[in-house]
Amino acid sequence: xxxxxxxxxxxxxxxxxxxxxxxxxxxxxxxxxxxxxxxxxxxxxxxxxxxxxxxxxxxxxxxxxxxxxxxxxxxxxxxxxxxxxxxxxxxxxxxxxxxxxxxxxxxxxxxxxxxxxxxxxxxxxxxxxxxxxxxxxxxxxxxxxx
Numbered sequence: 001x002x003x004x005x006x007x008x009x010x011x012x013x014x015x016x017x018x019x020x021x022x023x024x025x026x027x028x029x030x031x032x033x034x035x036x037x038x039x040x041x042x043x044x045x046x047x048x049x050x051x052x053x054x055x056x057x058x059x060x061x062x063x064x065x066x067x068x069x070x071x072x073x074x075x076x077x078x079x080x081x082x083x084x085x086x087x088x089x090x091x092x093x094x095x096x097x098x099x100x101x102x103x104x105x106x107x108x109x110x111x112x113x114x115x116x117x118x119x120x121x122x123x124x125x126x127x128x129x130x131x132x133x134x135x136x137x138x139x140x141x142x143x144x145x146x
Contacts, residue, residue, distance in 0.1 A: 035104060041054040109128070
């Protein structure tokens with residue numbers, strides 16, 4: 001795991017906010033990753049290529065290639081994860097279930113919703129954060145005891 005650096009975190013936060021603002025101004029949509037991906041997948045059975053599909057593909061592609069573009073500036077993703085594939089699969093399912101249950105994910109609620117002072121998003125974000133804290137506590141408790 002990489003160490004927390006306030007400068008890099010601040011730059012990253014500002015870039016995320018800038019991207020969310022640009023998305024809202026250009027497309028008129030909130031940058032909720034789970035919603036963008038979900039609507040991209042559900043729209044695959046439509047034969048025509050629409051503008052909606054194009055910007056969703058471009059957004060997801062940008063998420064995938066942006067770490068490669070950031071490498072010349074000294075930013076790297078962790079090469080190894082301290083979790084098994086089973087743990088990652090269970091975690092992914094829980095995140096997907098939580099996103100569906102909360103009608104959005106941390107990016108949609110946490111970045112865009114809280115920024116718009118949406119009560120629903122503030123409550124959802126607080127719930128996400130509380131769940132994350134409890135999950136880390138339980139995982140650390142289990143792994144330390146093992």
